[in-house]
Amino acid sequence: MKRIITIGREFGSGGRELGRYLAETLSFAYYDREIIAEIAKRTSLSEKYIQHITEQKPIIPFPIHTGRTFWAAIPDYNQSVHQEQHSIIREMAEKSDCVIVGRGADYILRDSNPFRLFVYSDMDSKIRRCRNNDSSDYEAGEALTDKELARRIEQINTGRADYYEFYTGQTWGARENYDLCVNTGRYTDFKQLAESIAQFCSW
Amino acid sequence: MKRIITIGREFGSGGRELGRYLAETLSFAYYDREIIAEIAKRTSLSEKYIQHITEQKPIIPFPIHTGRTFWAAIPDYNQSVHQEQHSIIREMAEKSDCVIVGRGADYILRDSNPFRLFVYSDMDSKIRRCRNNDSSDYEAGEALTDKELARRIEQINTGRADYYEFYTGQTWGARENYDLCVNTGRYTDFKQLAESIAQFCSW
Numbered sequence: 001m002k003r004i005i006t007i008g009r010e011f012g013s014g015g016r017e018l019g020r021y022l023a024e025t026l027s028f029a030y031y032d033r034e035i036i037a038e039i040a041k042r043t044s045l046s047e048k049y050i051q052h053i054t055e056q057k058p059i060i061p062f063p064i065h066t067g068r069t070f071w072a073a074i075p076d077y078n079q080s081v082h083q084e085q086h087s088i089i090r091e092m093a094e095k096s097d098c099v100i101v102g103r104g105a106d107y108i109l110r111d112s113n114p115f116r117l118f119v120y121s122d123m124d125s126k127i128r129r130c131r132n133n134d135s136s137d138y139e140a141g142e143a144l145t146d147k148e149l150a151r152r153i154e155q156i157n158t159g160r161a162d163y164y165e166f167y168t169g170q171t172w173g174a175r176e177n178y179d180l181c182v183n184t185g186r187y188t189d190f191k192q193l194a195e196s197i198a199q200f201c202s203w
Numbered sequence: 204m205k206r207i208i209t210i211g212r213e214f215g216s217g218g219r220e221l222g223r224y225l226a227e228t229l230s231f232a233y234y235d236r237e238i239i240a241e242i243a244k245r246t247s248l249s250e251k252y253i254q255h256i257t258e259q260k261p262i263i264p265f266p267i268h269t270g271r272t273f274w275a276a277i278p279d280y281n282q283s284v285h286q287e288q289h290s291i292i293r294e295m296a297e298k299s300d301c302v303i304v305g306r307g308a309d310y311i312l313r314d315s316n317p318f319r320l321f322v323y324s325d326m327d328s329k330i331r332r333c334r335n336n337d338s339s340d341y342e343a344g345e346a347l348t349d350k351e352l353a354r355r356i357e358q359i360n361t362g363r364a365d366y367y368e369f370y371t372g373q374t375w376g377a378r379e380n381y382d383l384c385v386n387t388g389r390y391t392d393f394k395q396l397a398e399s400i401a402q403f404c405s406w
Contacts, residue, residue: 115389118378120378120379122379173378175321175323175376175378175384175386176323176325176386178384178386179386179388179389180383180384180385180386181378181381181383181384182383182403183378183379183381183382183383185382186318186382186405187405193403196399196402196403199399199402200385200396200399202389202390
């Protein structure tokens with residue numbers, strides 16, 4: 001069985017960067033936006049549209065429970081994207097040792113014993129990170145005040161939490177769903193941090 | 204300023220053992236039951252009685268909020284123990300680099316930039332650990348069934364959560380209150396795990 005690391009991450013906490021370094025440190029494949037690109041290839045939908053769908057829970061007319069067959073309850077426009085996403089994540093995990101960022105991969109791959117990492121930080125750190133980092137994590141432009149930026153960060157993270165809960169029936173960021181939860185607020189050298197995390201990973 | 208590591212821990216997850224190894228690895232002082240012994244010395248109360256008081260929130264006749272002066276609302280039998288505990292934890296943190304287990308030390312020492320660790324694991328691991336370990340964490344005797352033992356573990360952890368919330372106004376084990384949360388369920392070699400954690404500690 002391949003060695004898999006899944007990363008859940010708060011927007012602004014640097015989970016993506018950390019994931020890249022972690023993959024580099026361990027010589028694992030790294031999958032993040034590659035998943036979106038692959039779905040786009042298979043469905044002929046635009047990457048932007050897929051990105052939107054895969055970061056929001058679908059709006060459905062009645063409450064459903066996870067752990068049961070519920071695809072039928074999800075609107076068509078979501079259904080194919082999510083089915084593709086599931087298939088692609090499983091394919092990737094079978095192909096080689098890998099790091100997969102976001103997308104509820106910890107839950108999708110729960111039978112493959114993934115090492116489940118969650119990355120977070122305090123709001124001040126997240127704002128600082130968004131301002132100082134030219135990663136595309138922060139697309140909202142420099143014009144936002146700290147308060148507006150904080151609200152935007154909260155919104156994105158609420159979206160991620162809702163999405164995760166909808167598809168897994170678990171609470172996003174609750175310790176019991178992870179093997180290691182790292183607050184990145186104290187760190188600036190993410191390469192070194194990734195090397196420390198690599199020592200924890202155990203299968 | 205001294206380097207301080209505080210450890211919050213679920214009963215049965217091995218936080219105490221991990222703390223001891225961590226102190227050993229870093230050559231820090233280690234405080235756990237030493238705090239109880241010191242309170243006993245200063246108050247002439249029995250260690251057993253102090254242990255009981257410092258693992259339960261006090262029963263008070265009306266709801267109070269933390270962050271305000273609330274000592275007056277706590278019954279006398281609790282008040283002196285908790286005031287001593289606060290003083291002792293602060294004294295210990297001023298004396299030398301140290302690891303302090305439990306007792307809301309992360310909150311008491313929040314102005315001293317402690318590295319805040321939380322240690323937890325799944326229930327199966329906790330039960331296994333209680334059964335296989337002759338640590339005094341498990342005093343209830345071998346006669347309990349797994350179900351009874353799980354209930355006992357839950358009770359103790361609920362007590363810890365209530366105590367922490369009462370005295371800090373924060374949620375016990377919620378990631379935002381910690382720098383690193385480690386699920387010990389995957390590990391057997393706690394000495395090695397402590398060495399990995401030591402690499403994270405940053406001040």
